[in-house]
Amino acid sequence: MPIIALRGETDWDGWRAAVRALVLTGIPPEAVGFTVDPARHAPPPEAAGGFAVPRALIALAAQAIQARDPGRFALLYDLVWRAHAGAPVLEDRADPALRRAGRLAYAVRAEAHRMRAALRYLDAEGRWVGWYAPRHFVLEANARLLAQWFPDRPTSILTPDAGAHWDAAGPRFGPGVAAAAVPDDAALVGLWANFGAELLATAGPGFGLPPAEVFEEPRHAPDAARPFPVVLPVALDPDLAAAAEDAAGCARCPLAGPATQTVFGEGPAAPRLMLIGEQAGDQEDVIGRPFVGPAGQLLDRALEEAGIDRRAVWVSNVVKHFKFTWQGKRRLHQTPQAAEIEACRFWLDVERVRLRPPLLVLLGATAARALLGRAVTVGRERGRVLRLPDGAPALVTVHPSFLLRVPDAAAQAREYAAFVADLRVASGYAG
Numbered sequence: 001m002p003i004i005a006l007r008g009e010t011d012w013d014g015w016r017a018a019v020r021a022l023v024l025t026g027i028p029p030e031a032v033g034f035t036v037d038p039a040r041h042a043p044p045p046e047a048a049g050g051f052a053v054p055r056a057l058i059a060l061a062a063q064a065i066q067a068r069d070p071g072r073f074a075l076l077y078d079l080v081w082r083a084h085a086g087a088p089v090l091e092d093r094a095d096p097a098l099r100r101a102g103r104l105a106y107a108v109r110a111e112a113h114r115m116r117a118a119l120r121y122l123d124a125e126g127r128w129v130g131w132y133a134p135r136h137f138v139l140e141a142n143a144r145l146l147a148q149w150f151p152d153r154p155t156s157i158l159t160p161d162a163g164a165h166w167d168a169a170g171p172r173f174g175p176g177v178a179a180a181a182v183p184d185d186a187a188l189v190g191l192w193a194n195f196g197a198e199l200l201a202t203a204g205p206g207f208g209l210p211p212a213e214v215f216e217e218p219r220h221a222p223d224a225a226r227p228f229p230v231v232l233p234v235a236l237d238p239d240l241a242a243a244a245e246d247a248a249g250c251a252r253c254p255l256a257g258p259a260t261q262t263v264f265g266e267g268p269a270a271p272r273l274m275l276i277g278e279q280a281g282d283q284e285d286v287i288g289r290p291f292v293g294p295a296g297q298l299l300d301r302a303l304e305e306a307g308i309d310r311r312a313v314w315v316s317n318v319v320k321h322f323k324f325t326w327q328g329k330r331r332l333h334q335t336p337q338a339a340e341i342e343a344c345r346f347w348l349d350v351e352r353v354r355l356r357p358p359l360l361v362l363l364g365a366t367a368a369r370a371l372l373g374r375a376v377t378v379g380r381e382r383g384r385v386l387r388l389p390d391g392a393p394a395l396v397t398v399h400p401s402f403l404l405r406v407p408d409a410a411a412q413a414r415e416y417a418a419f420v421a422d423l424r425v426a427s428g429y430a431g
Protein backbone atom coordinates (compact mmCIF):
# COMPACT_ATOMS: atom_id res chain seq x y z
CA MET A 1 0.00 0.00 0.00
CA PRO A 2 1.45 3.42 -0.89
CA ILE A 3 2.05 5.63 2.12
CA ILE A 4 1.84 9.41 1.77
CA ALA A 5 4.49 11.01 4.01
CA LEU A 6 3.47 14.49 5.10
CA ARG A 7 5.94 17.17 6.21
CA GLY A 8 4.25 17.83 9.55
CA GLU A 9 1.18 17.29 11.70
CA THR A 10 -0.66 20.13 10.00
CA ASP A 11 0.70 19.76 6.47
CA TRP A 12 -2.40 21.20 4.89
CA ASP A 13 -0.73 22.04 1.57
CA GLY A 14 0.90 18.61 1.46
CA TRP A 15 -2.30 16.75 2.27
CA ARG A 16 -4.29 18.71 -0.32
CA ALA A 17 -1.70 18.12 -3.04
CA ALA A 18 -1.60 14.41 -2.20
CA VAL A 19 -5.38 14.08 -2.10
CA ARG A 20 -5.72 15.84 -5.43
CA ALA A 21 -3.19 13.48 -7.02
CA LEU A 22 -4.79 10.42 -5.42
CA VAL A 23 -8.28 11.31 -6.62
CA LEU A 24 -7.09 12.16 -10.13
CA THR A 25 -5.13 8.93 -10.42
CA GLY A 26 -8.08 6.93 -9.08
CA ILE A 27 -6.49 5.57 -5.87
CA PRO A 28 -9.29 4.88 -3.37
CA PRO A 29 -8.96 5.53 0.38
CA GLU A 30 -8.59 1.86 1.25
CA ALA A 31 -5.55 1.60 -1.02
CA VAL A 32 -3.45 4.33 0.56
CA GLY A 33 -2.10 5.31 3.97
CA PHE A 34 -0.85 8.56 5.50
CA THR A 35 1.95 9.25 7.91
CA VAL A 36 3.88 12.26 9.16
CA ASP A 37 7.52 11.92 8.18
CA PRO A 38 9.31 14.98 6.81
CA ALA A 39 12.35 12.87 5.87
CA ARG A 40 10.25 10.70 3.54
CA HIS A 41 8.08 13.46 2.16
CA ALA A 42 8.01 13.72 -1.61
CA PRO A 43 5.73 15.98 -3.65
CA PRO A 44 3.02 13.93 -5.37
CA PRO A 45 3.32 13.29 -9.10
CA GLU A 46 1.63 15.80 -11.37
CA ALA A 47 -1.86 14.68 -12.29
CA ALA A 48 -3.82 16.29 -15.12
CA GLY A 49 -7.37 17.55 -14.66
CA GLY A 50 -9.28 18.81 -11.70
CA PHE A 51 -12.38 18.32 -9.62
CA ALA A 52 -14.35 20.33 -7.13
CA VAL A 53 -15.51 19.47 -3.64
CA PRO A 54 -17.91 21.59 -1.59
CA ARG A 55 -16.34 24.52 0.20
CA ALA A 56 -17.91 23.33 3.44
CA LEU A 57 -15.95 20.10 3.13
CA ILE A 58 -12.70 22.03 2.67
CA ALA A 59 -13.61 24.07 5.73
CA LEU A 60 -14.27 20.93 7.73
CA ALA A 61 -11.00 19.36 6.60
CA ALA A 62 -8.96 22.49 7.37
CA GLN A 63 -10.17 22.32 10.94
CA ALA A 64 -10.22 18.55 11.48
CA ILE A 65 -6.69 18.17 10.11
CA GLN A 66 -5.48 20.05 13.20
CA ALA A 67 -6.82 17.36 15.53
CA ARG A 68 -4.33 15.26 17.46
CA ASP A 69 -5.66 12.08 15.90
CA PRO A 70 -3.43 9.95 13.68
CA GLY A 71 -6.38 8.72 11.62
CA ARG A 72 -7.54 12.14 10.49
CA PHE A 73 -5.69 12.32 7.15
CA ALA A 74 -7.24 9.08 5.93
CA LEU A 75 -10.65 9.95 7.37
CA LEU A 76 -10.71 13.24 5.50
CA TYR A 77 -9.46 11.66 2.30
CA ASP A 78 -12.35 9.22 2.51
CA LEU A 79 -14.81 12.13 2.65
CA VAL A 80 -13.13 13.90 -0.27
CA TRP A 81 -13.06 10.70 -2.33
CA ARG A 82 -16.77 10.09 -1.86
CA ALA A 83 -17.68 13.74 -2.40
CA HIS A 84 -15.72 13.79 -5.66
CA ALA A 85 -17.62 10.73 -6.77
CA GLY A 86 -20.85 12.66 -6.24
CA ALA A 87 -21.94 11.18 -2.89
CA PRO A 88 -23.87 13.68 -0.75
CA VAL A 89 -21.47 13.20 2.16
CA LEU A 90 -22.24 16.52 3.79
CA GLU A 91 -25.97 16.00 3.62
CA ASP A 92 -25.93 12.62 5.36
CA ARG A 93 -25.70 13.69 8.98
CA ALA A 94 -25.65 10.05 10.09
CA ASP A 95 -22.52 9.29 8.05
CA PRO A 96 -20.03 7.96 10.65
CA ALA A 97 -16.99 9.51 8.92
CA LEU A 98 -18.70 12.87 8.67
CA ARG A 99 -19.71 12.69 12.31
CA ARG A 100 -16.20 11.82 13.38
CA ALA A 101 -14.70 14.62 11.30
CA GLY A 102 -17.28 17.00 12.75
CA ARG A 103 -16.28 16.00 16.28
CA LEU A 104 -12.60 16.54 15.48
CA ALA A 105 -13.30 19.95 13.94
CA TYR A 106 -15.34 20.93 16.97
CA ALA A 107 -12.55 19.90 19.34
CA VAL A 108 -10.06 21.88 17.27
CA ARG A 109 -12.22 25.02 17.29
CA ALA A 110 -12.68 24.73 21.04
CA GLU A 111 -8.97 24.27 21.63
CA ALA A 112 -8.04 27.13 19.31
CA HIS A 113 -10.31 29.35 21.29
CA ARG A 114 -9.02 28.07 24.59
CA MET A 115 -5.44 28.64 23.53
CA ARG A 116 -6.11 32.26 22.57
CA ALA A 117 -7.81 32.80 25.90
CA ALA A 118 -5.22 31.07 28.03
CA LEU A 119 -2.02 32.37 26.45
CA ARG A 120 0.04 34.62 28.65
CA TYR A 121 2.92 36.61 27.26
CA LEU A 122 6.17 37.76 28.79
CA ASP A 123 8.04 40.78 27.55
CA ALA A 124 11.36 39.49 26.25
CA GLU A 125 13.22 42.58 25.08
CA GLY A 126 10.38 43.98 23.03
CA ARG A 127 9.00 40.67 21.81
CA TRP A 128 6.06 39.04 23.51
CA VAL A 129 6.81 35.43 24.19
CA GLY A 130 4.25 32.91 25.35
CA TRP A 131 4.27 29.17 25.94
CA TYR A 132 1.28 26.88 25.76
CA ALA A 133 0.70 23.15 25.33
CA PRO A 134 -2.28 22.80 23.00
CA ARG A 135 -4.36 19.65 23.03
CA HIS A 136 -4.56 19.79 19.25
CA PHE A 137 -2.30 21.20 16.56
CA VAL A 138 -3.90 24.61 16.58
CA LEU A 139 -0.74 26.73 16.71
CA GLU A 140 -0.32 27.64 13.05
CA ALA A 141 -3.91 28.60 12.31
CA ASN A 142 -4.17 30.46 15.59
CA ALA A 143 -0.90 32.32 15.07
CA ARG A 144 -2.03 33.40 11.60
CA LEU A 145 -5.21 34.80 13.10
CA LEU A 146 -3.40 36.56 15.97
CA ALA A 147 -0.83 37.96 13.54
CA GLN A 148 -3.70 39.46 11.54
CA TRP A 149 -5.29 40.92 14.63
CA PHE A 150 -2.07 42.25 16.11
CA PRO A 151 0.41 42.67 13.27
CA ASP A 152 2.45 45.37 14.98
CA ARG A 153 3.36 43.37 18.01
CA PRO A 154 6.38 41.09 17.49
CA THR A 155 5.29 37.85 19.11
CA SER A 156 6.52 34.31 19.52
CA ILE A 157 4.33 31.49 20.75
CA LEU A 158 6.12 28.33 21.70
CA THR A 159 4.46 24.97 22.13
CA PRO A 160 5.90 21.49 22.59
CA ASP A 161 5.05 20.74 18.94
CA ALA A 162 6.24 23.89 17.20
CA GLY A 163 6.87 27.60 17.53
CA ALA A 164 5.12 30.47 15.76
CA HIS A 165 6.63 33.90 15.31
CA TRP A 166 5.47 37.09 13.72
CA ASP A 167 6.68 40.65 13.27
CA ALA A 168 7.21 42.92 10.25
CA ALA A 169 8.30 39.84 8.27
CA GLY A 170 4.91 38.15 8.83
CA PRO A 171 4.17 34.77 10.41
CA ARG A 172 6.82 32.04 10.46
CA PHE A 173 6.90 28.63 12.03
CA GLY A 174 9.69 26.53 13.48
CA PRO A 175 10.71 24.17 16.25
CA GLY A 176 8.88 23.96 19.56
CA VAL A 177 10.02 23.85 23.16
CA ALA A 178 9.32 21.04 25.63
CA ALA A 179 7.40 21.81 28.81
CA ALA A 180 10.37 20.72 30.93
CA ALA A 181 12.45 23.55 29.45
CA VAL A 182 10.06 26.25 30.66
CA PRO A 183 8.94 25.36 34.18
CA ASP A 184 8.20 29.02 34.98
CA ASP A 185 8.21 32.53 33.57
CA ALA A 186 11.88 33.15 34.41
CA ALA A 187 12.90 30.03 32.51
CA LEU A 188 10.91 31.18 29.50
CA VAL A 189 12.61 34.57 29.50
CA GLY A 190 15.99 32.87 29.92
CA LEU A 191 15.26 30.41 27.16
CA TRP A 192 14.30 33.21 24.84
CA ALA A 193 17.43 35.20 25.73
CA ASN A 194 19.62 32.19 24.90
CA PHE A 195 17.81 30.57 22.00
CA GLY A 196 15.32 33.12 20.69
CA ALA A 197 17.53 34.24 17.80
CA GLU A 198 18.08 30.63 16.79
CA LEU A 199 14.37 29.81 16.98
CA LEU A 200 13.61 32.81 14.79
CA ALA A 201 16.36 31.98 12.31
CA THR A 202 15.13 28.41 11.81
CA ALA A 203 11.49 29.38 11.29
CA GLY A 204 9.89 28.98 7.87
CA PRO A 205 6.61 29.55 6.07
CA GLY A 206 4.54 26.79 7.69
CA PHE A 207 2.08 24.47 6.06
CA GLY A 208 -0.35 26.89 4.49
CA LEU A 209 -3.18 26.45 6.99
CA PRO A 210 -5.67 29.30 6.81
CA PRO A 211 -6.01 31.52 9.88
CA ALA A 212 -8.27 30.05 12.55
CA GLU A 213 -11.87 31.12 12.09
CA VAL A 214 -11.53 31.79 8.38
CA PHE A 215 -14.13 29.15 7.74
CA GLU A 216 -16.21 29.86 10.78
CA GLU A 217 -19.00 32.31 11.27
CA PRO A 218 -17.36 35.70 11.75
CA ARG A 219 -16.88 36.20 15.46
CA HIS A 220 -15.99 39.43 17.09
CA ALA A 221 -12.48 40.09 15.91
CA PRO A 222 -11.12 43.29 17.40
CA ASP A 223 -11.54 46.16 15.04
CA ALA A 224 -8.23 46.45 13.19
CA ALA A 225 -8.27 50.21 13.74
CA ARG A 226 -8.20 49.79 17.49
CA PRO A 227 -4.81 49.78 19.16
CA PHE A 228 -3.50 46.53 20.50
CA PRO A 229 -4.55 46.11 24.10
CA VAL A 230 -1.73 46.30 26.56
CA VAL A 231 -1.31 42.73 27.67
CA LEU A 232 0.90 42.10 30.60
CA PRO A 233 2.71 38.99 31.63
CA VAL A 234 1.09 37.01 34.36
CA ALA A 235 1.68 33.65 35.93
CA LEU A 236 -1.49 32.19 37.36
CA ASP A 237 -1.46 30.63 40.81
CA PRO A 238 -1.97 26.89 40.11
CA ASP A 239 -5.14 26.66 42.24
CA LEU A 240 -6.58 29.68 40.55
CA ALA A 241 -5.57 28.29 37.20
CA ALA A 242 -7.68 25.24 38.04
CA ALA A 243 -10.55 27.49 39.13
CA ALA A 244 -10.20 29.44 35.88
CA GLU A 245 -10.54 26.18 33.97
CA ASP A 246 -13.68 25.33 35.90
CA ALA A 247 -15.03 28.83 35.35
CA ALA A 248 -14.48 28.37 31.62
CA GLY A 249 -17.34 25.89 31.67
CA CYS A 250 -19.51 27.96 34.00
CA ALA A 251 -23.22 28.06 33.29
CA ARG A 252 -24.39 29.45 36.61
CA CYS A 253 -26.34 32.14 34.81
CA PRO A 254 -27.62 32.66 31.24
CA LEU A 255 -24.83 35.10 30.31
CA ALA A 256 -22.54 32.19 29.41
CA GLY A 257 -24.67 31.40 26.35
CA PRO A 258 -24.16 34.46 24.15
CA ALA A 259 -20.67 35.33 25.45
CA THR A 260 -17.59 34.02 23.69
CA GLN A 261 -15.90 32.85 26.85
CA THR A 262 -15.48 33.30 30.60
CA VAL A 263 -13.04 36.08 31.43
CA PHE A 264 -11.42 35.08 34.69
CA GLY A 265 -9.27 37.40 36.76
CA GLU A 266 -5.54 37.45 36.28
CA GLY A 267 -2.42 38.51 38.13
CA PRO A 268 0.21 37.19 40.50
CA ALA A 269 -0.31 34.75 43.35
CA ALA A 270 0.27 37.41 46.04
CA PRO A 271 -1.08 40.65 44.58
CA ARG A 272 -0.55 44.07 46.15
CA LEU A 273 -4.10 45.04 45.21
CA MET A 274 -7.15 43.42 43.71
CA LEU A 275 -8.91 45.59 41.15
CA ILE A 276 -12.53 44.68 40.51
CA GLY A 277 -14.48 46.00 37.54
CA GLU A 278 -18.03 45.36 36.46
CA GLN A 279 -17.90 42.74 33.75
CA ALA A 280 -15.85 41.68 30.77
CA GLY A 281 -16.23 44.07 27.83
CA ASP A 282 -16.39 43.40 24.11
CA GLN A 283 -12.64 43.00 23.58
CA GLU A 284 -12.16 41.17 26.85
CA ASP A 285 -14.77 38.69 25.68
CA VAL A 286 -12.85 38.10 22.45
CA ILE A 287 -9.39 37.96 23.96
CA GLY A 288 -10.38 36.23 27.18
CA ARG A 289 -8.58 38.57 29.56
CA PRO A 290 -9.87 41.34 31.82
CA PHE A 291 -9.31 45.01 31.08
CA VAL A 292 -7.53 44.73 27.77
CA GLY A 293 -9.88 46.96 25.73
CA PRO A 294 -10.11 50.77 25.74
CA ALA A 295 -11.02 50.96 29.45
CA GLY A 296 -8.16 48.59 30.21
CA GLN A 297 -5.70 50.74 28.32
CA LEU A 298 -6.80 53.77 30.27
CA LEU A 299 -6.52 51.78 33.47
CA ASP A 300 -2.98 50.72 32.55
CA ARG A 301 -1.98 54.33 31.98
CA ALA A 302 -3.49 55.46 35.29
CA LEU A 303 -1.87 52.58 37.19
CA GLU A 304 1.49 53.49 35.76
CA GLU A 305 1.02 57.13 36.70
CA ALA A 306 0.06 56.09 40.21
CA GLY A 307 3.25 54.04 40.44
CA ILE A 308 1.44 50.69 40.41
CA ASP A 309 2.86 47.85 38.35
CA ARG A 310 -0.06 46.04 36.78
CA ARG A 311 1.90 42.82 37.05
CA ALA A 312 1.67 43.17 40.83
CA VAL A 313 -2.12 43.45 40.98
CA TRP A 314 -4.96 41.04 40.43
CA VAL A 315 -7.44 42.36 37.89
CA SER A 316 -10.91 40.92 37.80
CA ASN A 317 -14.59 41.62 37.41
CA VAL A 318 -17.75 41.10 39.40
CA VAL A 319 -19.28 39.32 36.41
CA LYS A 320 -17.04 37.12 34.30
CA HIS A 321 -19.07 37.07 31.11
CA PHE A 322 -19.79 39.91 28.72
CA LYS A 323 -23.45 40.90 28.83
CA PHE A 324 -24.52 42.61 25.65
CA THR A 325 -27.28 43.28 23.20
CA TRP A 326 -26.85 43.37 19.43
CA GLN A 327 -27.29 46.67 17.64
CA GLY A 328 -26.74 45.85 13.99
CA LYS A 329 -23.30 44.30 13.95
CA ARG A 330 -22.22 45.94 17.20
CA ARG A 331 -22.44 44.40 20.63
CA LEU A 332 -23.55 46.95 23.16
CA HIS A 333 -22.69 46.56 26.82
CA GLN A 334 -25.57 45.93 29.22
CA THR A 335 -25.35 46.36 32.96
CA PRO A 336 -25.58 43.01 34.74
CA GLN A 337 -28.60 42.28 36.93
CA ALA A 338 -28.41 41.47 40.63
CA ALA A 339 -29.11 37.78 39.92
CA GLU A 340 -26.21 37.59 37.47
CA ILE A 341 -23.92 39.30 39.96
CA GLU A 342 -25.02 36.86 42.65
CA ALA A 343 -24.46 33.86 40.39
CA CYS A 344 -20.94 35.06 39.59
CA ARG A 345 -20.04 35.94 43.18
CA PHE A 346 -18.89 32.35 43.60
CA TRP A 347 -15.89 32.99 41.32
CA LEU A 348 -15.06 36.32 42.90
CA ASP A 349 -15.09 34.64 46.30
CA VAL A 350 -12.77 31.92 45.03
CA GLU A 351 -10.37 34.61 43.85
CA ARG A 352 -10.58 36.58 47.09
CA VAL A 353 -10.19 33.59 49.39
CA ARG A 354 -7.22 32.31 47.47
CA LEU A 355 -5.47 35.65 47.02
CA ARG A 356 -6.31 37.48 50.24
CA PRO A 357 -5.27 40.84 48.74
CA PRO A 358 -4.39 43.62 51.21
CA LEU A 359 -6.91 45.95 49.54
CA LEU A 360 -9.74 45.69 47.02
CA VAL A 361 -10.15 48.56 44.59
CA LEU A 362 -13.75 48.68 43.45
CA LEU A 363 -13.98 50.26 40.03
CA GLY A 364 -17.37 51.90 39.60
CA ALA A 365 -20.80 51.60 41.13
CA THR A 366 -21.57 48.01 40.08
CA ALA A 367 -18.46 46.62 41.78
CA ALA A 368 -18.94 48.90 44.80
CA ARG A 369 -22.58 47.88 45.21
CA ALA A 370 -21.83 44.20 44.71
CA LEU A 371 -19.13 44.11 47.37
CA LEU A 372 -20.43 46.63 49.87
CA GLY A 373 -23.90 45.10 49.65
CA ARG A 374 -25.68 48.45 49.48
CA ALA A 375 -26.28 51.32 47.10
CA VAL A 376 -23.16 53.43 46.68
CA THR A 377 -22.69 56.96 45.38
CA VAL A 378 -19.17 56.71 44.04
CA GLY A 379 -18.55 60.47 44.19
CA ARG A 380 -19.31 60.49 47.91
CA GLU A 381 -17.42 57.42 48.99
CA ARG A 382 -14.45 57.32 46.70
CA GLY A 383 -10.79 57.61 47.58
CA ARG A 384 -10.79 56.34 51.16
CA VAL A 385 -10.50 52.92 52.65
CA LEU A 386 -13.84 51.41 53.73
CA ARG A 387 -14.68 48.05 55.24
CA LEU A 388 -16.75 45.45 53.43
CA PRO A 389 -19.39 43.60 55.47
CA ASP A 390 -16.86 40.78 55.85
CA GLY A 391 -14.27 43.21 57.23
CA ALA A 392 -11.98 43.33 54.20
CA PRO A 393 -10.61 46.78 53.34
CA ALA A 394 -11.77 48.26 50.05
CA LEU A 395 -11.46 51.55 48.21
CA VAL A 396 -14.14 52.78 45.84
CA THR A 397 -13.27 54.79 42.75
CA VAL A 398 -14.73 55.45 39.33
CA HIS A 399 -14.74 52.90 36.54
CA PRO A 400 -12.23 53.74 33.79
CA SER A 401 -14.96 53.55 31.15
CA PHE A 402 -16.68 56.43 32.93
CA LEU A 403 -13.58 58.49 32.13
CA LEU A 404 -13.87 57.51 28.47
CA ARG A 405 -17.39 58.91 28.40
CA VAL A 406 -16.67 62.32 29.98
CA PRO A 407 -17.47 64.66 27.07
CA ASP A 408 -15.17 67.65 27.43
CA ALA A 409 -11.41 67.49 27.60
CA ALA A 410 -10.95 69.69 30.68
CA ALA A 411 -13.43 67.65 32.72
CA GLN A 412 -11.86 64.47 31.45
CA ALA A 413 -8.40 65.61 32.60
CA ARG A 414 -9.82 66.50 36.01
CA GLU A 415 -11.59 63.18 36.39
CA TYR A 416 -8.55 61.28 35.24
CA ALA A 417 -6.34 63.07 37.79
CA ALA A 418 -8.85 62.24 40.54
CA PHE A 419 -8.80 58.59 39.45
CA VAL A 420 -4.99 58.51 39.60
CA ALA A 421 -5.14 60.16 43.02
CA ASP A 422 -7.50 57.41 44.25
CA LEU A 423 -5.14 54.77 42.92
CA ARG A 424 -2.27 56.45 44.75
CA VAL A 425 -4.25 56.22 47.99
CA ALA A 426 -4.79 52.52 47.30
CA SER A 427 -1.12 52.03 46.57
CA GLY A 428 -0.11 53.85 49.76
CA TYR A 429 -2.47 51.70 51.81
CA ALA A 430 -1.27 48.46 50.28
CA GLY A 431 2.35 49.49 50.94
Ligand code: URA
Binds near residue numbers: 280281284291293316
Ligand atom coordinates in the same frame (compact mmCIF):
# COMPACT_ATOMS: atom_id res chain seq x y z
N1 URA B 1 -14.94 46.90 31.92
C1 URA B 1 -14.88 46.13 33.02
O1 URA B 1 -15.55 46.38 34.02
N2 URA B 1 -14.09 45.08 32.99
C2 URA B 1 -13.33 44.74 31.96
O2 URA B 1 -12.63 43.75 32.03
C3 URA B 1 -13.38 45.59 30.83
C4 URA B 1 -14.19 46.65 30.83
